[in-house]
Amino acid sequence: MKPLITVTGLGKKFDDLFIIKNFNLVLHENEIVVIMGRSGIGKSTLLNIIGKLETYDEGDITYDERVFKGTGVPLPFVFQEMDTLLPWKTVRQNISLVNPKASDVFIKELIKNVGLTDHQSKYPHELSGGMKQRVGIARALICASKVLLMDEPFGSLDKEMRLKLQDFLLKIQKEYELSIIFVTHDEEEAKRVGNRILTIE
Amino acid sequence: MDNNAKKYFYRLIFVVLALVSWEVLARSSIFDQNLFPAMTSVMKRLIELITKEGLLTKTAYSISLVLLSMIASLIFSTVLIILGRKFEWIGTNIELMNSVASPLPGIAILPLVILWLGVRQEAMFFIMIHATLWPMWRQLSLGVDRLHTRFNRFEKAFGLSPWRRFYHIYCLGITEDLIAAMSVSWSRGWRALISIEMIFGIVGTQTGLGWMIYERRMYMDTEGLYAGLIMIAFSGVLFESLIFKKRNLRRTT
Numbered sequence: 001m002k003p004l005i006t007v008t009g010l011g012k013k014f015d016d017l018f019i020i021k022n023f024n025l026v027l028h029e030n031e032i033v034v035i036m037g038r039s040g041i042g043k044s045t046l047l048n049i050i051g052k053l054e055t056y057d058e059g060d061i062t063y064d065e066r067v068f069k070g071t072g073v074p075l076p077f078v079f080q081e082m083d084t085l086l087p088w089k090t091v092r093q094n095i096s097l098v099n100p101k102a103s104d105v106f107i108k109e110l111i112k113n114v115g116l117t118d119h120q121s122k123y124p125h126e127l128s129g130g131m132k133q134r135v136g137i138a139r140a141l142i143c144a145s146k147v148l149l150m151d152e153p154f155g156s157l158d159k160e161m162r163l164k165l166q167d168f169l170l171k172i173q174k175e176y177e178l179s180i181i182f183v184t185h186d187e188e189e190a191k192r193v194g195n196r197i198l199t200i201e
Numbered sequence: 202m203d204n205n206a207k208k209y210f211y212r213l214i215f216v217v218l219a220l221v222s223w224e225v226l227a228r229s230s231i232f233d234q235n236l237f238p239a240m241t242s243v244m245k246r247l248i249e250l251i252t253k254e255g256l257l258t259k260t261a262y263s264i265s266l267v268l269l270s271m272i273a274s275l276i277f278s279t280v281l282i283i284l285g286r287k288f289e290w291i292g293t294n295i296e297l298m299n300s301v302a303s304p305l306p307g308i309a310i311l312p313l314v315i316l317w318l319g320v321r322q323e324a325m326f327f328i329m330i331h332a333t334l335w336p337m338w339r340q341l342s343l344g345v346d347r348l349h350t351r352f353n354r355f356e357k358a359f360g361l362s363p364w365r366r367f368y369h370i371y372c373l374g375i376t377e378d379l380i381a382a383m384s385v386s387w388s389r390g391w392r393a394l395i396s397i398e399m400i401f402g403i404v405g406t407q408t409g410l411g412w413m414i415y416e417r418r419m420y421m422d423t424e425g426l427y428a429g430l431i432m433i434a435f436s437g438v439l440f441e442s443l444i445f446k447k448r449n450l451r452r453t454t
Contacts, residue, residue: 053357077358084355088373098359
């Protein structure tokens with residue numbers, strides 16, 4: 001399998017003190033790598049660095065054979081917080097907003113694949129937590145990127161909904177041949193969705 | 202009866218009681234009729250002023266001045282917010298200017314403005330902008346901060362273009378804060394305008410409500426003066442509680 005993202009010797013300083021040091025990761029095509037560790041250890045910071053939401057001080061990140069120094073790669077994110085959907089836009093508008101070039105056919109297909117055809121005209125406050133996360137996933141998928149970053153996307157859902165969405169994610173990953181870096185603190189979830197698990201200590 | 206209906210019912214009872222007490226007190230002749238006319242004569246005079254002396258035109262003129270200054274303040278606030286976010290030093294200085302200028306009532310800077318600009322419409326407009334700009338900027342600025350905190354990661358992760366960010370997140374997301382900003386700005390502007398009009402008098406070809414009540418006093422037309430005050434209060438309440446009322450915008454929460 002071809003490596004898509006390679007993180008080598010990554011380090012991040014905070015007030016002259018390294019909070020992340022010598023972190024290495026390889027993400028291959030069509031695989032889900034789970035970054036696991038207890039809350040507050042820096043999993044989300046790592047994902048933010050890889051996704052260019054934060055800078056880093058050491059090492060490099062390679063994406064599709066291009067080297068990125070100091071900043072990561074702009075990649076679509078699925079956040080844990082459900083309030084990142086724009087409340088004044090419908091499901092369909094929230095999805096199409098991030099990629100204005102996406103065709104109507106693609107948007108329609110995507111909405112169908114995440115099972116929201118009957119809800120595409122609804123506003124976020126009219127949706128359940130699980131539906132909102134599916135909109136979040138569709139919003140990331142519409143960017144047509146090979147890689148998705150997911151920061152504890154199902155962390156605020158109940159167990160039953162979490163299991164349903166984990167199955168849904170595995171289905172979508174196969175269908176769209178995605179590579180995913182998935183952050184969680186839940187071991188059960190990590191084992192269920194991940195092809196490989198990296199534990200941070 | 203639901204809570205809202207109850208509230209309006211209590212208000213109605215209070216207004217009716219106040220009007221009846223006013224009428225009884227005025228007819229008892231405890232006070233001089235020239236100082237405390239009966240409510241029925243005030244109402245008659247109000248109708249006369251509306252039908253024969255163009256009170257509605259004067260009201261519309263005053264309202265249009267406030268609305269114009271609010272539109273100008275909205276444009277200035279937007280520019281200040283954009284500049285303040287783009288350049289940190291500008292943002293810090295706008296904060297400072299707001300803390301210095303905001304507590305200054307428009308009437309306090311009036312002598313200075315007259316010295317600089319003369320008794321002209323431009324001077325009036327300047328004071329009106331001073332009255333409406335700062336509350337507008339403060340409220341919109343808080344709204345932008347709130348939206349930025351909430352959507353900052355989303356904006357960055359999906360690489361939205363500056364225009365898409367500006368329009369789809371900030372312009373559409375700021376509705377609630379805009380209504381609140383308009384409401385505060387309106388009440389500050391309306392009060393400032395009435396005071397300024399009383400001092401400026403006739404500027405150009407039109408006069409507003411402030412000058413009208415001042416004129417009524419000069420002619421000892423007390424009924425007309427009360428009628429003018431009723432119109433000022435009515436217009437203020439109409440805009441503040443009906444037009445700029447903070448609505449429950451479910452889609453924006």
